[in-house]
Every structure is written in structure tokens, then in C-alpha cells.
Amino acid sequence: MTTLTGEGLQPSEFAVTAARAVADCAALGPREQAKHLANDGLLGVIASQDVGGLDLPLAFAVPVVAAAGSGLLGFPLMESLLLSRALQDTLPRAAEAVVSGEMLATVAWQGSVSAEREGESVVLNGWVARAACARDADCVLVRIGSGAAALVPTDSEGVVVEDAAGLDLTVPEHTVRLQGVTIPAVSVLPDSTWTLLGSDANVLRAAAILGSAETCLAMAQEHASTRRQFGRALSYNQALRHSLARQKLALEGIRHAITRSVGETAGSIERDAVFLAAAAYGCAISEGALQVHGGMGFTWDVPVHRHLRRVRALQAQGDASGSLAALGRRTIAAIAPASDVAVSG
Amino acid sequence: MTVIETESPEAATAGELSGEPYRVAMRRWLRANLPASFRSDSPAFSSPGLTQSKEWEAAMYRAGLAGITWPKAYGGHGRTLREHLIANQEIGALAMPESVNSIGKELAGPIILAVGTEEQKHRFLPAILEMRDIWCQGFSEPEAGSDLAGLRTRAARDGDIWRINGQKIWTSGAYRAQRCLVLARTGPLEDRHRGLAMFAVRLDAKGVRVRPIKSIDGRESFCEVFFDDVEVLQSDALGAPDEGWNAAIRVLEIERATNRMYRAWRFENELRHLISACKSDPALAQLVANRHYEARIGEVVVDIEVLKAHVETAVDALVNGDRIGARGSLAKLHWSEAHQRFAALTLELLAQASLPQLPAVQVARRRFEAIYLQARAETIYAGTTEIQLGIIADRILQLSKGK
Numbered sequence: 001m002t003t004l005t006g007e008g009l010q011p012s013e014f015a016v017t018a019a020r021a022v023a024d025c026a027a028l029g030p031r032e033q034a035k036h037l038a039n040d041g042l043l044g045v046i047a048s049q050d051v052g053g054l055d056l057p058l059a060f061a062v063p064v065v066a067a068a069g070s071g072l073l074g075f076p077l078m079e080s081l082l083l084s085r086a087l088q089d090t091l092p093r094a095a096e097a098v099v100s101g102e103m104l105a106t107v108a109w110q111g112s113v114s115a116e117r118e119g120e121s122v123v124l125n126g127w128v129a130r131a132a133c134a135r136d137a138d139c140v141l142v143r144i145g146s147g148a149a150a151l152v153p154t155d156s157e158g159v160v161v162e163d164a165a166g167l168d169l170t171v172p173e174h175t176v177r178l179q180g181v182t183i184p185a186v187s188v189l190p191d192s193t194w195t196l197l198g199s200d201a202n203v204l205r206a207a208a209i210l211g212s213a214e215t216c217l218a219m220a221q222e223h224a225s226t227r228r229q230f231g232r233a234l235s236y237n238q239a240l241r242h243s244l245a246r247q248k249l250a251l252e253g254i255r256h257a258i259t260r261s262v263g264e265t266a267g268s269i270e271r272d273a274v275f276l277a278a279a280a281y282g283c284a285i286s287e288g289a290l291q292v293h294g295g296m297g298f299t300w301d302v303p304v305h306r307h308l309r310r311v312r313a314l315q316a317q318g319d320a321s322g323s324l325a326a327l328g329r330r331t332i333a334a335i336a337p338a339s340d341v342a343v344s345g
Numbered sequence: 346m347t348v349i350e351t352e353s354p355e356a357a358t359a360g361e362l363s364g365e366p367y368r369v370a371m372r373r374w375l376r377a378n379l380p381a382s383f384r385s386d387s388p389a390f391s392s393p394g395l396t397q398s399k400e401w402e403a404a405m406y407r408a409g410l411a412g413i414t415w416p417k418a419y420g421g422h423g424r425t426l427r428e429h430l431i432a433n434q435e436i437g438a439l440a441m442p443e444s445v446n447s448i449g450k451e452l453a454g455p456i457i458l459a460v461g462t463e464e465q466k467h468r469f470l471p472a473i474l475e476m477r478d479i480w481c482q483g484f485s486e487p488e489a490g491s492d493l494a495g496l497r498t499r500a501a502r503d504g505d506i507w508r509i510n511g512q513k514i515w516t517s518g519a520y521r522a523q524r525c526l527v528l529a530r531t532g533p534l535e536d537r538h539r540g541l542a543m544f545a546v547r548l549d550a551k552g553v554r555v556r557p558i559k560s561i562d563g564r565e566s567f568c569e570v571f572f573d574d575v576e577v578l579q580s581d582a583l584g585a586p587d588e589g590w591n592a593a594i595r596v597l598e599i600e601r602a603t604n605r606m607y608r609a610w611r612f613e614n615e616l617r618h619l620i621s622a623c624k625s626d627p628a629l630a631q632l633v634a635n636r637h638y639e640a641r642i643g644e645v646v647v648d649i650e651v652l653k654a655h656v657e658t659a660v661d662a663l664v665n666g667d668r669i670g671a672r673g674s675l676a677k678l679h680w681s682e683a684h685q686r687f688a689a690l691t692l693e694l695l696a697q698a699s700l701p702q703l704p705a706v707q708v709a710r711r712r713f714e715a716i717y718l719q720a721r722a723e724t725i726y727a728g729t730t731e732i733q734l735g736i737i738a739d740r741i742l743q744l745s746k747g748k
Contacts, residue, residue, distance in 0.1 A: 225745055235744040238735075244744060245737035252675050256654035263657075273650035276643070325636045328643035332633050335617050337624035338386075338705035 011060045018042060018067035025073055030104055030136040033075045038101030042077075047084035051095040058200055059262040062207040069211025072306055074170035076106040076132040078204045082197055083107065083141060087151065090189050094139070094151060105139040105151070106131050107197070109317045112143035113178050115150065115188065122188055124150060124181045130317045134161050134174035142178065147191040156181050168313035170306065199271045202323075203261050205314045206278035210254045212307040213282045216289035217247050219304055223293050240292060247288045250281035272327050279315040286311050367428060371435045374408045379441055385712045386440040386618040388704050395521055398445045399476040410436065411450055412474040415458065420471035430606055430660050437610025440618065440712070445518065449473040449480035451604045453526045456543070456596045460584030469524075469545065483513040483527040483546070483570060484593065490515075491732040493528065493593060494537040498572060500529035500544065507544065507582060509575045515726075519555045519568035522548055527572070528593055531586050541589030545581045552576070562718040597728065602659045602673035604727070608680055609652040612687065615716065616645055619691050622709035628699030629706075641690055648683035655679055671740035674733040681723040681730065688717040 021040040025033045037043050045061050047053025054060070061081050068077045080098055083105045087095035097103035113126030128142045139151050140159075154161060158181040166173045221244060224235040234240050254277060260266060261274035286308035290297040297304050362370050381389040383401065393401065405411050413429040415421020444450060450473060457469050472478040489495035498511025509529055519525060525546045532540020548555065552575040557565035584592050605611075620642070623629035632638055655676035659669055691713035698706045724730040738744045 221742060221744065233745055233747075235738075236746060241738035241742075241744055241746075242731070242734040244742055245734040248737050248742055249675050249678055252672075253651045253654070253679065256658040257651050260650070260654040260657060269646065270650060273647045276647045277651050280647070321640070324643035324647075325639040326643070327646050328639035328641065329634075331616070331642055331646050332620050332624075332639065335620040335624065337630075338618075338621040338708070339625075 009056070009060075011063050014042075014045070014060055015063035015067055018064040019071065022067050022071035022073045025075065026071075030075060030133060031101075033073075034080070034101035034104050036101075037075065037077065037080075038099065043080050043101060044084050044099035046081055047095055047099050048088045051084065051088045051092050052099040053084055053088070053095075057262070058203060061204060062258055062262065065204045065207040066211035066214070069208035069307075069310065070215045071211075072170055072303070072310065074133075076104075076137070076171065078201065078208060079107045079132055079141075080105060081204065082200055083151075086141070086149075086189065086193055086197055091151060091187065103138045104133070104136055105141065106134050106137040107141045107201075108134070108143070108176055109201070110319070112145060113150075115144045115148075117185065118182070120185050121182050122150065122185050124152065124178045124183065127175060127177045129164060129175045130173045131161075131176050132171045132173050132317075134176055135163075135172065140176055141189075141197075142176065143194055144188065147194045149189045149193045149197070150183060151187045151189070152178065152181060152183055156183065158182075166313060167309040169309065171310065171313070173313065173317070199268060202271045202275035202318060203258065205318050206254060206258050206261070206274045209278040209282035209311050209314055210251070210258060212311050213247075213251050213254060213278075213285040216286045216304055216307050217244070217251055219302075220244060220247065220289035220292040223296075227294075234292070243288055243292065247285045250285050254278045254281050269327070272323055275318050276320055276324055276327065279311070279318065279320040282311040283308070283315060363428065364431075368431045368435060371408075371410060371432050372438075375410070375435055375439055375441075378404065378408070379439055383442055384440045385442070385715075386614070386708065388708055390708070390711075393442055395445065398442065399479075402444055402446060403476040406474045406476070411444075412454070412470070415454065415470060415474070419458075419466045420474045426660055426664050430656070433605075433607035434610045437607030437612075438614055440611075440614055443605070445521065446473065446476060446479045447605065448482045448518070448522075448526065449478060449524075452482055452596050453480040453524070453545070456526070456592055457545075457583060459595060460543075460588060460592050462580075464580065465545075465583065478523045479518065479521055480524045480526060481516050481519040481522040481548075481568075481570075483516055483519075483525040485515045486512060487514050491729050493541075493590070495534075496528060496530050496541060497534065498527070498529045500527075500531050500542055500577070502531070502579075502586075505579045507542075507577045507579065509544065509546065509572045509577055511572050513570040513572075514558075514567075516555075516568045516570045517566050519548065519570050520557050520565070524548065525553075525570060526583075528589055531589075538590040540587060541593065542586045543583040543589045543592050544577050545583060546572070546575065546577055547581075550575050550577070561721060562715055598669050598671075598673045602669040602676060603663070606656060606660075608684075609649055609656055612649050612652065612680075612684060615687070615691075615713075616642070616649065618709060618712065619694065622705050623694055625705040626698045626700050626703055628697060629694060632694065632697055638694070645683075645687050645690065648679075648686065652676070652680050652683060671736050674728070674736045674741075677727060678730060678733045678737070681720075684716075684723055685720045688713065688720040692717050 025036055042064050044053030045056055049055045065078050084095050084098045098105050108128035108131035110130040111128035113124045116123045131140050134140050137154055139153050141149050141151050143149050158179040160177040162175045164175045224240055225233055227234045257274040257277045261270040289304045293302055296302050381387045382391050383393055409422050410432050412421040413424045413432055414426055417423040454473050500507045500509045525548055527544045527546045531542045552573040554571040556569045558567040559565050560567050623633045695710050
């Protein structure tokens with residue numbers, strides 16, 4: 001796979017492979033999925049070649065995660081992609097195991113634990129939440145304090161994986177309690193880990209939402225064109241045409257914002273904004289698609305609700321509400337009060 | 346009266362620069378030369394008169410900030426669209442007035458470049474950039490707003506002369522313009538989109554009458570323009586007869602996708618101004634520090650970032666030689682509605698000032714009340730929101746309208 005890193009490789013080229021792999025995973029359990037995705041080279045897209053990855057920029061993970069969203073993959077793909085790279089320097093063997101699909105790892109996106117150093121070990125206490133597929137995972141990355149993180153084997157003594165309420169049924173998010181869990185000190189990642197992880201996760205969450213939203217709109221479009229009421233296709237109705245047009249505007253907004261967020265000059269504002277735009281627009285698109293389907297949308301058979309569930313779960317996982325206020329707060333803090341001179345300086 | 350004194354040396358050297366050095370040169374020139382009285386976020390602001398605006402815009406042109414992508418042969422600077430975007434980012438960063446000749450620079454110019462004869466390009470384009478000819482846009486009519494297919498103004502050919510009869514409305518700035526870009530019908534009304542031709546009509550021609558209409562912001566920027574047997578030479582006809590509709594579509598696509606490309610950055614300037622004004626008033630400073638308004642400001646930032654993303658995608662597409670087509674409607678719909686949301690927020694916040702007499706609050710209120718009123722038109726002009734939604738449904742989603 002390393003030959004793929006040659007110049008001229010485009011992120012879009014991964015979309016087809018990823019879509020096929022996601023479709024093939026439909027009937028498989030998590031471990032087989034890991035193997036399957038690894039065989040297609042998808043788990044190490046952004047990890048270094050030293051751990052078996054392709055060493056490509058984050059932009060290349062976007063179509064992979066979008067395909068997973070579109071196909072409602074029941075696997076912590078975003079977490080695997082990010083972990084393979086986050087672990088590559090400190091815990092290269094673990095990174096390698098993630099890339100090869102030997103080890104199933106996830107991230108607890110909410111909460112943090114306390115850590116106390118004891119010789120060559122560290123003792124962790126606390127609880128974390130929103131760990132996708134933690135029930136099946138071998139390891140979970142937990143946040144320590146505000147910025148560091150530790151990779152914790154789920155079979156360690158003192159680790160309790162609990163079920164938690166959650167909308168996304170295919171990627172259940174678990175709460176993990178840690179009571180005096182002892183891990184080797186080398187399993188603790190540096191202080192900058194969490195910030196980088198969170199920033200990249202925002203882009204990939206937007207990508208996952210893009211995949212779901214694209215599928216929802218396509219379904220709504222199809223339904224509006226084929227379903228007949230009052231002797232005409234639903235799409236004859238201007239209110240529905242305009243609703244679908246708004247969904248298209250929202251979808252392209254997410255897509256363009258993702259392109260911008262992985263551009264050369266992108267910083268934290270672009271990364272936060274892409275997630276916030278995707279969260280807001282993604283909900284509007286999937287809810288709008290549900291509305292277009294009418295009563296049929298509320299049957300279990302029409303999978304729009306499964307996308308809506310996932311988009312809402314991703315919105316909560318990235319703490320959209322808190323991030324939005326934080327983005328506003330940072331913007332406000334950066335600007336001085338008006339004085340006698342023009343503001344634009 | 347001369348208000349634009351001089352140009353700093355940067356302008357003279359900008360010709361060889363590109364990328365970041367070009368940006369820096371444009372930024373320095375703008376900041377060195379833009380009079381404080383032109384800046385609506387300054388206490389020194391007073392709305393510039395026509396003469397001042399023309400001098401300023403001519404100076405901007407000489408400094409390399411207008412006609413950026415137009416060929417050098419016609420007075421342009423022959424630069425790339427990416428440099429156009431860079432210059433627009435710098436223009437947007439400052440609270441300067443909108444161009445009094447944006448129709449000339451962003452509509453008439455591009456269409457003349459697209460369909461004009463060599464003679465027309467040499468005659469019209471430099472005059473636009475040097476601000477000798479201000480243009481207005483004669484598309485809308487009392488019976489046809491967004492529905493240009495229903496135009497009734499007629500042009501009848503008589504040898505080398507066309508005779509134009511009819512009426513245009515919502516012709517912004519016609520009272521100060523020298524030329525009007527007129528779309529007129531040469532075939533029967535039943536032909537709808539066919540049989541439309543475009544003309545560069547002199548507004549001082551015999552039979553043209555301009556009547557200003559007072560608008561929502563109290564200004565008389567809109568006009569009605571009446572054409573009573575106005576004679577237009579064939580040399581002022583733009584493109585072949587019957588190409589009129591195609592030319593109009595092309596112009597409108599450009600208008601929606603790239604017009605005032607600085608919009609996102611001006612929007613950002615407005616947000617900065619709002620926040621700085623709020624911070625100077627005790628009650629507002631407290632208000633914007635609560636979570637509700639933090640989130641509302643966060644939403645504005647997201648709107649701006651998404652707008653930048655639309656603009657940059659459009660530039661990438663155009664640079665790659667793609668036609669923007671119906672996709673121009675996406676950006677138009679987003680900016681027009683996002684700006685209205687923002688404008689409503691500015692009024693809501695500023696209404697809660699504890700010291701409304703503070704100069705900073707006064708300056709902000711003057712600017713944002715005007716922006717709020719003007720923004721109401723943004724979902725109407727260049728094709729209403731409903732028209733844009735229809736375009737997206739028809740041409741992008743290709744939803745069936747049939748039985």
C-alpha cells in the first residue's frame with residue numbers, strides 16, 4: 001500500500017474503495033470488520049509508514065469517514081484512524097495493531113480521569129463517556145485532566161464498561177468507569193494529544209455527517225420523485241421543492257466547509273466551524289428528509305431515522321452547543337472595545 | 346474637490362508582486378489611502394459624495410484594486426482570479442463604501458468581455474475602470490421582476506439603429522449613471538427567453554427619462570427609467586440579437602457567484618465592529634459575555650466561515666475552467682440569509698445599550714441600522730430567495746415538475 005503515497009493521489013480516489021469496504025462490512029462483527037477495513041488499507045490512511053500506515057494528510061481520511069457515514073458502518077472508524085496516528089510515536093506497537101486490525105481501539109470523547117504516578121505506573125480514577133463501541137474494544141483512550149490522554153486496556157482491573165442511553169444503535173456509545181486502574185506510565189500520551197485529536201475529530205465528524213446527509217438527501221429526492229399524491233409526483237409541490245433545495249444548500253455548505261477546513265491555511269476556527277456547520281445543517285437535512293418521507297419516514301424500514309440518530313449522536317459527541325458558545329467567546333475575547341479610531345484599523 | 350491626495354509607492358510596485366507580497370501591498374495601500382470619512386465604523390464617517398466616490402474608486406483602480414482580472418489590452422491588470430480574491434479579502438476587511446460603479450465593474454464589464462466586439466471592449470472597459478462611465482442595470486420591469494422572460498421593453502431595428510420603447514424599474518443608481526445595460530425584447534412576448542437583446546444605452550440620449558424612487562433606507566438609490574423611442578446605434582448592441590437571454594444568464598451566474606467577492610470579509614469586519622461597540626458599553630459588554638449571546642456570535646462566525654467556503658470553492662471551480670452555472674445560487678442564498686440573520690442580531694444587541702449616547706454606540710447604530718434595512722433587499726435583488734430555491738430544485742437537484 002505504501003506505493004499509493006506517490007504524488008498526484010487524490011482523496012476522492014479513496015471514496016470508491018471505502019464505499020465498497022463499508023458495504024462488505026454490513027454482515028460482519030466488529031473484529032471481522034476491523035480485519036476487513038485493515039485489508040483495504042483504510043485504518044492507517046493518516047498513520048505513518050513505520051506503523052504500516054499510508055502517511056497521508058487528514059484530507060484523505062475525509063472520504064473514508066464520509067463513506068462510513070453514508071453506509072452507516074457499525075465500527076469506530078474515526079477513532080481508529082485518529083488513534084493509529086496519535087499512538088504512532090509513543091506506542092508504535094499499539095498503533096501498528098490498530099492499523100492492521102489486530103486491536104480494536106476507541107476513544108472516550110467526554111469526561112476525564114485523574115492520574116497519579118506510582119513508580120513506573122500510573123493509577124487512573126474517574127469516569128468517561130461517549131466511547132463508541134467500547135463494549136467490543138480492546139483499548140479505550142481516556143482523557144487525563146485537560147490535555148493528556150492514556151490508552152487503557154478494557155480488560156484492566158477496575159475498568160467497567162457500562163451501557164448508556166444513546167440514539168445511534170449501530171455505534172453504541174458507552175460510559176467507562178475507572179476505579180484505581182493501573183497502567184504503565186508509557187501508556188500516557190503527551191499533553192498536546194487531546195487538542196490535536198479533538199481538532200481533527202471535528203473535521204472527521206463533519207465528514208461522517210456529510211456522508212449521512214448526502215444519503216438522506218438522495219433518499220428524499222428519490223422519494224419525492226417517485227411517490228405520487230393527488231395524481232402527481234411529490235416533487236411537483238413547490239413547498240417540497242424548496243425544502244429539498246434548502247437541504248442541498250446545507251449539504252454543499254458542509255462539503256465546502258470541509259474542503260476549507262483541510263486547506264493549507266486552516267486553523268482552529270475553520271476546524272470548529274466545520275463541525276458546527278455540519279452538526280446544524282446535518283440535523284436539518286436528516287430531519288428534513290424524514291419530513292419529506294411523511295408517515296413512511298417513521299417506519300423502521302426507512303433508514304433515514306438511523307442517519308438522524310447518528311448525526312444527533314455526533315453532534316452531542318463533539319459538544320456542539322458548548323463549542324458554539326466557546327467559538328463565540330473566543331471571537332469576542334479577541335476584539336478590543338471601540339475607541340475613537342475606526343475598528344477595522 | 347480632491348479628496349484622494351496621492352498613492353503610496355506600494356501601488357507602483359504591485360505590478361510585479363503575487364501571492365502574499367501582493368496581499369501586503371494591497372493592504373498597505375488601502376490602509377494608507379482610505380479616508381477616515383469613508384469608513385462607516387469611524388466617528389469621522391460621513392457618506393461620501395459622488396465626486397469623492399469616483400475619485401476614490403479611480404485611485405483604487407490605478408493602485409491595482411479594480412479590473413484585476415481584465416486583460417491589460419482593455420485597461421485591466423491582467424491578474425488571476427486568485428489575486429482578485431486576495432484583493433477582495435483586503436477590500437472587505439475595511440468598512441469602506443460599496444462601489445458606485447459595481448454594475449459597470451461586475452456586470453457590464455464581464456458581459457462586454459464575453460460578448461462585446463473588439464471596438465466595444467476598447468471603448469467601454471477603460472471608461473468603466475477610470476470611472477468616466479458609471480453603469481446601471483436595466484433588467485427588471487414593473488411587469489417582470491425576477492421573471493426576465495416576461496420583459497416587455499421592446500427594441501426594433503431600423504437599419505443601423507435600434508428604437509427602444511418601454512420602462513425599467515429598480516434601476517439602482519440610474520440618476521448618476523452614464524450608461525444603462527438594457528435587456529429588451531426583439532421578438533414576440535410569447536418567445537419568453539428568446540428574442541431578447543442587450544444594449545449599452547446612453548442615459549443622456551433623447552427619449553430617456555430617469556425618475557428616482559425613495560427606498561426603505563430613505564435614500565433615492567432606486568430609479569424608474571423610461572425609454573420613449575430612444576435611438577441606439579447598432580455599435581451599442583452587445584452580442585448578436587437573440588443572444589440576449591444567454592448573455593443575461595451568464596451575467597447573472599457571475600453576479601451570484603463572484604460579485605462583491607469581498608462579502609465574507611466585509612461581514613467579518615461588521616462582526617468585529619459589532620463586538621467592539623458592545624464592549625465599549627457596560628450593559629452590552631455584560632450581555633455578550635453570557636452564553637446565549639456567545640452562542641449567537643458563534644453562529645455568525647460559522648455563517649461567515651461557510652460563506653468563505655462557498656466563495657473559495659467558486660474561485661477554485663472558475664480557476665479550473667468550470668462554469669459556475671446554477672451553483673452560483675448556493676452562495677447567493679447563503680450570504681443573503683446569513684447577512685439578514687446577523688443584521689437582526691446587531692439591532693437586537695444595540696437596542697440594549699445602557700449608554701446609547703456613547704459615540705461608539707452611535708457609530709454602530711448608524712451603520713447597523715442602515716445595514717439592517719439594506720439587507721432586506723439582499724434576498725430580493727439578483728434573484729429572490731424563492732427564485733434561487735427554484736433554480737437549485739430545477740437545475741441542480743433536477744426535480745421533476747411534470748405529472
